[in-house]
Amino acid sequence: MGFWTDRVVPRITDRALATSEVMELRAQACAGLHGRVLELGFGSGLNADAYPPEVERVDAVEPSEVGWALSAARRARMRIPVERTGLDGQRLAAADDQYDAVLSTFTLCTIPDVDRALVEVRRVLRPGGSFHFLEHGRAPDQGVERWQRRLDPWQGRMCGGCHLSRDIPALVAGAGLTLRGVVEAYQPGPRVGRPWTYGYLGRAEKQIAA
Numbered sequence: 001m002g003f004w005t006d007r008v009v010p011r012i013t014d015r016a017l018a019t020s021e022v023m024e025l026r027a028q029a030c031a032g033l034h035g036r037v038l039e040l041g042f043g044s045g046l047n048a049d050a051y052p053p054e055v056e057r058v059d060a061v062e063p064s065e066v067g068w069a070l071s072a073a074r075r076a077r078m079r080i081p082v083e084r085t086g087l088d089g090q091r092l093a094a095a096d097d098q099y100d101a102v103l104s105t106f107t108l109c110t111i112p113d114v115d116r117a118l119v120e121v122r123r124v125l126r127p128g129g130s131f132h133f134l135e136h137g138r139a140p141d142q143g144v145e146r147w148q149r150r151l152d153p154w155q156g157r158m159c160g161g162c163h164l165s166r167d168i169p170a171l172v173a174g175a176g177l178t179l180r181g182v183v184e185a186y187q188p189g190p191r192v193g194r195p196w197t198y199g200y201l202g203r204a205e206k207q208i209a210a
């Protein structure tokens, strides 16, 4: 991967995605989580303090050794057991129907085969289980979207494989999960930053078979 992606990007992410605005959105993404939860792309553990007490355990999937090391202090503070159970969201070790919920924050932009990862999310959720997500992605304004497509190759190189132009709700629905509400908006900031700031806070459910 290289020094920049392996050692620098996780540290930048740890700072950039910890603003007070983003931490408030993390709390909203984590509200209602309970039981056995899988977190896709645990990163440096910035959701650790937002897990509600109803969560019984967290299985963390995280490929970055630096990200995992950066999360150590946050994991140590958690009153909920957390274990690193995998390195790749595209191939989860868990059996089918294992989790009450799956959480993903700012990870679906980065996983190379996001369709495959979302099929895995659906597979490991129990029927009726929910997928909570907080992600950035494709903006609704054509001008912004054009810039997102132009910038995508650079974004990928600079930010560990991140894409700006993924339509996250469409990808979630395309994996067979039923959207149960998505709030979309640009985050506050200058207009020039809009390719990076369009965000989705949402829930989706694995339907119980009739």
Ligand SMILES: C[S@@+](CC[C@H](N)C(=O)[O-])C[C@H]1O[C@@H](n2cnc3c(N)ncnc32)[C@H](O)[C@@H]1O
Binding pocket: 013, 017, 040, 041, 042, 043, 044, 045, 046, 061, 062, 063, 064, 067, 087, 088, 089, 090, 104, 105, 106, 107, 110, 111, 112
């Ligand atoms: C922008 S960071 C977000 C980290 C964390 N989720 C957060 O909210 O702060 C993207 C994360 O996706 C992880 N990632 C990249 N490829 C992945 C994969 N195939 N499976 C799971 N996570 C992956 C990265 O290691 C990184 O931790």
